[in-house]
Amino acid sequence: MTITTTADSAAVANGAGTGVGTSAGGSTLLGSWRARHSADLGAHLAHHGPIPLPGPGDTSWADRFAAAIEASGITGRGGAAFPSSAKLALARAGRAGPTLVVNAMEGEPASGKDQALLSCVPHLVLDGAQLVAAAIGAGRIALCIPADRYDTALAASRAVAERAGTGLMPVAVTVVRPPGRYVAGEESALASWLDGGPGAPTFRPRKGVALTIGRRPALVHNAETLAHMALVARYGPDAFRAAGRPGSPGSTLVTVTGGVEHPGVYEIALGTPLAEVVGWAHPVDEVQAVLTGGFGGSWLPAAALGTAYAPGPMAAVGGVVGAGVLVVLPRTACGIAETARIARYMAGESAGQCGPCVFGLPAIAQDLAWLASGRADAGLTPRLEGRFGAVNGRGACRHPDGVVRMARSALSVFAGDAAAHASGRPCLHHARPSLLPPATARP
Numbered sequence: 472m473t474i475t476t477t478a479d480s481a482a483v484a485n486g487a488g489t490g491v492g493t494s495a496g497g498s499t500l501l502g503s504w505r506a507r508h509s510a511d512l513g514a515h516l517a518h519h520g521p522i523p524l525p526g527p528g529d530t531s532w533a534d535r536f537a538a539a540i541e542a543s544g545i546t547g548r549g550g551a552a553f554p555s556s557a558k559l560a561l562a563r564a565g566r567a568g569p570t571l572v573v574n575a576m577e578g579e580p581a582s583g584k585d586q587a588l589l590s591c592v593p594h595l596v597l598d599g600a601q602l603v604a605a606a607i608g609a610g611r612i613a614l615c616i617p618a619d620r621y622d623t624a625l626a627a628s629r630a631v632a633e634r635a636g637t638g639l640m641p642v643a644v645t646v647v648r649p650p651g652r653y654v655a656g657e658e659s660a661l662a663s664w665l666d667g668g669p670g671a672p673t674f675r676p677r678k679g680v681a682l683t684i685g686r687r688p689a690l691v692h693n694a695e696t697l698a699h700m701a702l703v704a705r706y707g708p709d710a711f712r713a714a715g716r717p718g719s720p721g722s723t724l725v726t727v728t729g730g731v732e733h734p735g736v737y738e739i740a741l742g743t744p745l746a747e748v749v750g751w752a753h754p755v756d757e758v759q760a761v762l763t764g765g766f767g768g769s770w771l772p773a774a775a776l777g778t779a780y781a782p783g784p785m786a787a788v789g790g791v792v793g794a795g796v797l798v799v800l801p802r803t804a805c806g807i808a809e810t811a812r813i814a815r816y817m818a819g820e821s822a823g824q825c826g827p828c829v830f831g832l833p834a835i836a837q838d839l840a841w842l843a844s845g846r847a848d849a850g851l852t853p854r855l856e857g858r859f860g861a862v863n864g865r866g867a868c869r870h871p872d873g874v875v876r877m878a879r880s881a882l883s884v885f886a887g888d889a890a891a892h893a894s895g896r897p898c899l900h901h902a903r904p905s906l907l908p909p910a911t912a913r914p
Contacts (some may be wrong), residue, residue, distance in 0.1 A: 579656075
């Protein structure tokens, strides 16, 4: 896997610490790994210095840490982009002894950022977890890695073992292995699984509703979010905000895949034009479109590649930052066929809790498969629109909404191809092997 720290994000590498921490060093996520190519604790401490945990009797440390996180403007990097300071405030205001859950599930098949973090800089993630645990008074930390990610779990377990007896792990960390399903990484699904439940997401109209595990509050943070928080604690919010744009500060990890010569994980400054991000991965041909945000995201046409990669600008053109994924579709590929493959995969990943998922998603996937094959009937497009309306916003969780968003965007971005397919003239590329990860190419 390619792992790259770009020049844009490296611009904050020597930012001075002005917040909780005062250590010198680089304030990018992957900068230390690129410099030393080592994931061990010694290299981590040599680059970043000691973790700025509270000292004995320092009763104001948690307030200073929370203030630094709020001043940084960091938002969650797991997909929802919820303000991290708001989550922290909710946990601090709750009952004592909460559980901190580190979400490294990465159920999105096209994503590799959490895997890269735990393989290359696991101690940055563990630092962030310890700092947040200290700020909220957490009694334990659960590091969640999918059951099928053996190498990632091994790397994380080694990092946890390295910290034993060093004073760098005042709150115990347990590596746990939930099932590696698409919906299992949603934060309410993780809380459910850790509480002995089925590991299925629950309907939460507001992110401000606290999760619980064993009748105690739980705070779930994405692995990348915690790694950023560790950097904010060391170098201060100004160093974090040195990259990005005023409304979307900081750097972020993006997985670029599909029709590119160098697929992998790239660290970029938020606000970087999509064309630059895609360009770093070297497209194999002229870009036709890009799937943004992952399988529950949205297609954007090549004409939108001038858009800044940040939640606001992306949303304005119909794109999604989501899980930090860009799948590049070259002109020689069929967007309708790729969309049908994604829909088939997503229908199979249903939690099975409600009709929109159990019945609606397979029906959408089947209609898209008929469209891709060129065997659609005249009523297929209006029928699909009817299915979208029946599914969107009616599920027990947000999984069906993502499928509808992705499929709707495909019918818009690939409108000409969709019309040709619907008239019995499928493009010549629909039968080619999928550009997407193998999970979507099931027979």
